[in-house]
Amino acid sequence: MKIIVTGSLGHISSLLAIKLLSMGQSVTLISSKQEKAKDIEALGASAAIGSVEDRQFLASTFAGADVVYCMIPPNFSAVDQGAYYERIAHSYAEAIRVAGVKRVVHLSSYGAHLPAGTGIIAGSYKAEQILNAISGISLTHIRPAYFYYNLLSFIPMIKSLGYIGSLYGEEDLLAMAAPDDIATAIAAEITQIEGMNKVRYVASDERTCTEIASILGQAIGKPDLKWHISPEEQVLQALRYQGISEELAQSLVELARATHSGMLREDFDKQNVQPGKVKLEAFAETFSSIYQGS
Structure with a gap:
């Protein structure tokens, strides 16, 4: 089969290509x-070099493809995240129609079943709806849980404050996904090894934030590492201090709030999601290596 993979050599796309x-x-x-x-x-x-916002380039690249894998590259410089997701999704949709592609696999997110209240994840909901409107295609949305590598963003906090702090934490249950398990699921959908799904959730492991902190702490030599729930204004101030725009900061806070309340994973919890192979202890080794080298 001729397969088009977007996402360059990113965490998931490079593994998927291999x-x-x-x-x-x-x-x-x-x-x-x-x-x-x-x-x-x-x-x-x-290699096809061009922008996913260039619909003519995409249509030309998609021509003759049996399957296209679409992902929306993160762009935190975009002031309006929702509009950014819609723009890229419309670019993909037009190129798919023009090229006559019949099979599409789209990288979405858990929480994408909700139109609002999930911060930047609402962009994935919008992208799903735009792709759903394409007639005559077979479409699968891959909805991975919280990416393991998002935990790396807490390294500076651990080094400076000695703990993890966010709007979610402590006994909140976090489903997590490894890039390799996500890529495995996408490859299975593309090649229809396990049958075709309209929506497929991917998770590698599931632990409370307290358990996550303990496992990561053991790996980095801080066995007493804690994951506290921080006040919202404190989190907002930290995001502003990092130079993040007010709109994006508010969106990230809304996402964290949805994680803490469990709203983000409501549909995920209704599914019989079979865990992948990469457990938290394995990621903790990677976490430790990056922590020690930073």
């Missing part, structure tokens, strides 16, 4: 950076 190539598939990897072309070709994939 998995598909190992199955003997023909893979074209889209990147916005010309300097990535050699690394892409070194994997055995073809």
Whole structure:
């Protein structure tokens, strides 16, 4: 099959490309950076260099493809995250229609079943609706849980304050997903190894924030590491101090609030999600390596 993969050599897309190539598939990897072309070709994939906002470029690249994997690259410089997600999703939708692609797999997020109240995740809801409106295609939304590597953002806090603090924490239950498990699920959907799903959730492990802090703490030599729930204004001030725009800061706070309340995972909890292979203890080794090297 001819498969188009968006996302350049990111956490998930690079692993996905490798998995598909190992199955003997023909893979074209889209990147916005010309300097990535050699690394892409070194994997055995073809490189298509251009912007996912360029609908003509996408339509040309998608032409003749059996399957297209679409993901919306993070762009925290975008003032209006919702509008950014809609813009990229419309770009994908038009290119899919023009190119006549019949099979599409889209990277979404858990929480994307809700139109509002989930901060930046509401962008994934909007993207799903835009893609759902394309007629004549077979479409799967992949909804991964909280990415393991998001935990890396707490490293500066641990080093400076000696604890993890956020609007969620303590006994809040967090479902987490590893890039490799996400890529495995996407590859299975693309090649229909396990049948076709309209929505597929992906999670690797599930622990309380207290348990997560303990496991990460053991890995970095801080066995008493705690994960506290911080006041909302304190979190907002920290985000503002980092130079994050007020609109994005408020959106991130709303997402954290939805995580704490459990609203984000309401639909996830209704599904029989089979956990992946990469457990938290395995990620803790990566966490420790980055912590020690930072």
